Amino acid sequence: MKTVLDYSQAAEGILAEASFDRNYFGKIESIFCQGNGYLGIRNVTEEQYWGESREMYVSGTFDRASGDTVPELPNAADVLEMKLILNGCIFTLQEGNILAYRRTLNLNTGECVRKVRWRSPAGDTLALEFRRIVSLNRLHVIAQQISIAAEERAVSVCIETGVNGRITNGGEQHFSRNAKRVREGRFLEYIQVTGESEIPFFFHTAISLFLNGESFFVPCSARRERRRLFARYNTEVPAGKTLRIEKISTVHTGLDAEFAGLSWEQQAQAAFVCCREANELGYRQLADDSARAWEKTVWKRGAVQIESKDPFDALALKFAQYHLHVMTPAHDERMNITAKGLSSDAYRGHTFWDTEIFILPYYTFTHPDMARRLVRYRCLSLESACGNARRNGWKGAQFPWEAAGPNDGETSSEWGGPDLFTGEFYRMPYGQTEIHITADVVYGLRQYVAETGDEAIMEDGGYELVFQTAIFWVSRLQCGPDGLLHLYGVVGPDEYKNDVDDNAFTNYMAHWNIRWAVECCDKLQIEHSSLYRALDKRLDLARARGIWDAALRKMYLPQPDEDGIIPQTADYRSLKSIDLSAYKFRERVGSITDDYTWEELHGMQVSKQADTLLLFTLLGDYFSKEQKIANWHYYEPRTLHDSSLSLCTHSILASDVGDLPLAYTMFRHAAEIDLGPNMSSSDEGIHAASIGGIWQCAVLGFGGVRIRGGMLQITPALPNSWEKLSFFLWWHGCRIHVSAAHDRLVLENISGTKSVLVQVQDRIYTLDETLSIPLCNLN
Incomplete structure (x- = not known):
């Protein structure tokens, strides 16, 4: 398989593009993406090419392009573009x-460097170097x-x-007004x-020039065009000399917390001052x-280190942590993580x-302050979730399958595009049927509180x-012919199964959600009676608790059959079974749809991604190890991993059931989704x-980390190719360093403020300062 990726500097945490190939722009732009959680940019080059995506x-900053569309993040103006004309x-x-040619992204520092040696059509040989950062400590700065x-x-x-404002979202224009000017001559x-949400975006930029390190001034010739403001600078580079160009840009919006209460002119002035200060500091x-x-925010607080025979494994972890911080809006609890980051x-x-199931665990264990903001976003969305439930005919709070701002409600599209042949639009009811999201949100809250001990967030909306x-779930339950309460017409994690009854994942998660509500109700009444009385007055908790108790007793939970298998849906085990080996781990996901229609897939024992198996990683206490093993051997061959969410779950569960070789294989497959040689x-x-x-x-x-x-x-149980795994964890205010080898686990309580109880294998230890624990092989 052809690839332009170069892993020769993997041990140094550097990802490299070894050659220039326009066919692979999309891949490089994405995995070399830079950002800081406030903003993110695809890693396009300064010069423009056909087929690139300047985003x-x-x-x-959500906005609707028109009245019949859903809110989306608008593609903002381009500040990276630079045309260079060299000897004509x-x-x-x-x-x-x-x-x-070589372009590198240093995952340790976030700096991208592109080095080119180029012979121009005029015969000049030039060495060009392009450096770029999106600052992590100055969130508005691109240098x-x-x-x-x-x-x-x-x-x-x-x-x-x-600044080029001629940018769209696939042709949709989100910006209706613009203003342009030059300040202080440079x-x-x-x-x-934005057109519908009326959010102002403020862009400021300036150029500085240096010849062999010495600054010099060249007057700029500014020009305004429709949706574009640019300037020209003319100079000369003597033979043997080097011209250095520094472009410092800033991006602000009217949503910025520090702009609250300011007029647009005051906001523009504050944004300008930010750019001027950054420009005075200079690129270096x-x-x-x-x-x-x-180093301070990310790597000292939460770095994962692997001693492996293959440095790619350590690069994969570095790559993951880098992008987690590029995509996460740590600065503002009104915002959350998007499915493609930024x-x-x-x-x-x-x-x-x-966010809750796959990303939040990283933050709760490594950056609890950032995790708190992600959880608070859901608390801020509660009123909107209640409105969403009412619109769908239910009570309580139903969290949207797709969410934008905290008050935007359900933002999934109800209708898909037209059929290519019939021209008819098809309905996508995920906002009404993929309801497990509601329990997932609560699960994220529960894990955060369990890992941090932050009870204050419970009083502040939790x-x-x-x-x-819980009120939503009991209103959504329906009594069946068997006298039990069921969840009909849902979609579980496996989206190859639409409009099904009693999806095991959804039923168990809903049951767990209601059970925790009962526990919280009892705890609140004893420990915080004033808050209990206030919530009881609004929600009638005394009556609700009785309803929850009854629902827990009567709710249908799919039980293991004679083979120990928990059916994914009510009819899953009666569906047609086919050999899926030809479709697993293909380079192109969804290849099975080349041979089967969606209706046919709905009638087969084939899962798009981990569904029932995901329960065993989330609700491990509900199931025995024997049940996990039986269901693992049943569902794994029937799962195609046609969703990027699937492989990591299967890797974790493979570790749990003792199949370390397969756990490692699936870890590698997960790492290669973005970082591997597939260039599309x-x-x-x-x-x-x-x-x-x-x-x-x-x-x-x-690493074997769990809360039980x-x-x-x-x-811990390491794959054969790893000699050592080490990482940091925050647990109830204590910072713990974990170092695991095949035969020994070393725990260090770095904070030293209090003792921590830790269970390792079957024994409970008290961690005061340092523990060195021999490990036995349980597999």
């Missing part, structure tokens, strides 16, 4: 000769540095750059406003400060269950969220949930 997104030749790698070295003769240089200011200082922020507009920038969701896998953006799952494979799977009965458990 930048700012968290939380426009710099482009499609002309002239590429003598040398670029371009160096041009003239090797043989003097080169005239014309630079044209600025700062370009471009303001655009900005890059160094950002690198220090990466690397594309796929899924319109919406939030799914991906208790009501639990109660309102990430064209539409990185796979956010799978990236969170890569961390889970290492820490929850091979409110206690931290660590039972």
Whole structure:
């Protein structure tokens, strides 16, 4: 398989593109994506090419392109574009000769460097170096540095750059107004406003020039065009000299918390001052400060280290953690993580269950302050979730399958595109049927509280969220002919099974949700009577608790059959069974649809992704190890992994049932979804949930980290190719360093503020400072 990716610097945490190939723009733009949670940019080049996707997104800035569309993140103006005309030749790698090429992304620092040696059509040999950062400590700053070295003769240089607002979301234009001006003779200011949500975006940018390190001034010739503001600079590079161009840009929006209460003019002034201050620091200082922020914020707090025979494994973990911080809006609890991070507009920038089930565990264990903001986003969305339930005919709170802003409600499209042949639109009822999201949200809250001990968040909306969701579930349950309560007409995680009855995952998660509501109700009444009385007055908790008790007794939970198998749906085991070996682990997911229609798939024992098996990683206490093993051997051959969410779950469960070789194989497959040699896998953006799952494979799977009965458990089992695995965990305010080898586990209580109870295999230990525990092979 042809690939331009180079892993030779994997041990250094550096991802490289070894050659220039326009066929692979999408992959490189996505996996080299840069950002800081406030904004994210696809890694396009400064020069423009056909087939590229020049995209930048700012968290939380949702807008409707028209009245019949759903909110989406608008693709903001482009500040990266730079046209270079060298001795009359426009710099482009499609002309002239590429003598040398390499682009690297340093995952440790977030800096991208592209080095090109190029012979122009005019015969000039030039060495060009492009550097770029999106600052982690100055969230609004994008900094670029371009160096041009003239090797043989003097080169005239014309630079044209600025802000290009001619950017759309696949043709949809979100910005209806713009304003342009030049400040202080050198700062370009471009303001655009979203059409429906009326959010102002403020862009400022400035150019500085240096010849062999010495600063010099060149007057700019600014020009305004429709939706574009740019400037030209003309200079010359003598033979043997190097011209350095620094472009410092800032991006702000009217949603920024620090802009609250300010007029647009005051916001524009504050944004301008930010750009001027960043410009005074210069590229190198900005890059160094950002690198220090990466080290302090990310790597010192939560780095995972692997001693492996293959350095790709450590690179995969570094890659996952890098992108987790690029995509997560740690600055604002009004925003959440999108299904593609900030690397594309796929899924319109919406939030799914991906956050709670696949990404939140990383933050609760490594950055609990950031995890709290992600959980608070759901608390802020509670009123909207209650409105969503009412619209669908239910009570309580039904969280949207797709979410945008906290108050936007359900943002999934009810109708898909027209059939290619009939022209008829098809209905997509996921917002009404994929209801397991409601229990998933509660599960995320429960895990956060269990791991951090943060009871304050329960009083600040958490208790009501639990109660309102339990009210939803009992209103959604229907009494069947057997006298039990069922969930009819749902979609579980396996989206190859539409409109099914009694999906095991949904039923068990709903049951767990209601059970926790009962526990919370009892606890609240004893420990916080005033809050209980307030919620009881609004929700009639005394009556609701009785209804919940009755529902728990009568709710149908699929039980293991004579083979020990828990049926995924009411009729799953009676469906047609086929050999799926030809479709598993194919380069192109969904290849089975080449041979079977969706209706046919609905009637087969084939799962798109982990469904029933996911229960065993989330609700492990509900099932015995024997049940896990039996269901593993039944469902794994029937699962195609046609969703990027699936492989990580299977890897973790394979570790649990003792199949370490398969656990490692699936970990590698999960890591290769974005990082592997398939050069079209990430064209539409990185796979956010799978990236969170890569961390889970290492820490929850091979590291054996679990919460059972409110206690931290660590039972590692490393794959044969790993000598050592080490990582950090936060547990109830204590920072713990875990170092696992095949025969020994070393735990260090770094905080040293209090003792921690830890279960390792079958024994409970008290961790005060350091523990060194021999491991026995339980597999």
